[in-house]
Amino acid sequence: MKPSLFDQAWNGVEKCKQCRIRELVLFADLQEDDFEQLHQPIIDFDLAPGETLYEEQQASKFVFTLRSGMIKLVRYLPNGSYRIVRLLQRGDLAGIEALNNSAYLHHAIALQDTSICRIPIEDIEELNLHSPHLYKQLTARWYKVQQDADIWLAELTVGNSKKRVANLLLYLARHSLTDYFYLPGREDIGALLAITTETASRIIAKFKRLGYLQIEHHGALIDKDKLRAIS
Amino acid sequence: MKPSLFDQAWNGVEKCKQCRIRELVLFADLQEDDFEQLHQPIIDFDLAPGETLYEEQQASKFVFTLRSGMIKLVRYLPNGSYRIVRLLQRGDLAGIEALNNSAYLHHAIALQDTSICRIPIEDIEELNLHSPHLYKQLTARWYKVQQDADIWLAELTVGNSKKRVANLLLYLARHSLTDYFYLPGREDIGALLAITTETASRIIAKFKRLGYLQIEHHGALIDKDKLRAIS
DNA sequence: CGGATCGTTGACAGGTATCAATGCTGGTGG
DNA sequence: CCACCAGCATTGATACCTGTCAACGATCCG
Secondary structure, eight states, X not given: OOOOHHHHHSOHHHHHHHOTTGGGSTTTTOOHHHHTTOOXXXXXXXXXXXXXXXXXXXXXXXXXXXXXXXXEEEEEOTTSOEEEEEEEOTTOEEOGGGGGTOOOSSEEEESSOEEEEEEEHHHHHHHHHHOTTTHHHHHHHHHHHHHHHHHHHHHSSSSOXXXXXXXXXXXXXXXXXXXXXXXXXXXXHHHHHTSOHHHHHHHHHHHHHHXXXXXXXXXEEEOHHHHHHHO | OOOOHHHHHSOHHHHHHHOTTGGGSTTTTOOHHHHTTOOSOOEEEEEOTTOEEEOTTOOOOEEEEEEXXXXXXXXXXXXXXXXXXXXXXXXXXXXXXXXXXXXXXXXXEESSOEEEEEEEHHHXXXXXXXXXXXXXXXXXXXXXXXXXXXXXXXHSSSSOHHXXXXXXXXXXXXXXXXXXXXXXXXXXHHHHHTSOHHHHHHHHHHHHHHTXXXXXXXXXXXXXXXXXXXX
């Protein structure tokens, strides 16, 4: 989780301008001039699976852009179990609630090897005050939060477990052209869909037997048509 | 749903300044000068239960502030049923996704007699460009969307039905000092919690028999301690 | 007063949680 | 290099819960 000295030294501004996924990220619309408003370093670093990016209720001074990998946003429940409320992928912004000067609303935990850029809130506020080019992207990010949350509520919490797992697999595969994608552990699948680990395992195993799903390492390959027929 | 001529004539600016719930709404932080940026009329009107404020995918030129009453945000599912993804109450903003120049993401339908102010997007964008006083409230509104969505996901979609109904009742009563609040119909309770109408009815009836809940007209009075023990 | 709408209840089949035991696999240290 | 271990996945048995289909009661409104 600690940024390397190399990365810290080569601080963000030049790097941001040349970022390979810049069209995907928060700074997509920025002009040359705008980058001069960035006074604090933007550093980037990697997380290994299971590592925590930030914790709920922790003071929040940064938002984070995902350059690659996957992060789960988790809320723990009073009884000790947990619920995954969103998954973030390439180009997504984590910890956007920091912009409201509030504590983080979730635990953010890496599921895969994940590459992150850390952006100070102060820079964003400064930039937003002096340039009109950030507003649109910020609004778009907030919008996406709402949209994702609604998809979750409408598609992944209704119907029986078989339907939900099918929908989850399709959701995970939606950006993959090859139909190959990262498949979370069974416990996480349970936490994503509000079902138990055992039920998640049974259904995944069944899909495997039926040939709707092939598993290799931590990834999976699905038959989208068959799964769509279920959902 | 049509604004009365009287309301249209007495256009919004003066009214907004004197609004009784202004500290709750989007314009809370505006200064005298800011109001001069508002060029289009802000009109207000009422909705009766069951009336539609806007529909999903409809072009969106306005956001709406709820002065009183309650609105459900609904998504229809492919199979014809529906899911309520959020409830809006006094001070809340409906249709905030319009700020992203996108179509509305839900159907917005009144549950009670509801009083609404209609604010043109153009005014908000104009205002935001020339005054720093709106940004904070806008961010706060987006933040609330995320927070509400997360509460929904974490509290109202986990556990068995009894637990969910108990949590919903506590959620509905959370702003009421008297423990008295509007109780949705059983079908809507089902759509809120992703359970069937019958199950919702059974549980509400059981709570009634146990004395955890008294019903009068469309409202209810609950025993918070008993319900908290369940959840 | 009648009809429409909503709420309630019953019976039953199917789905899911729970508890418990057994495979499987990748990583570690000898 | 291999045996072992810890963590994860799978599977079984069972009780409980929920959806489904159906009927009946209550309430509101014209």
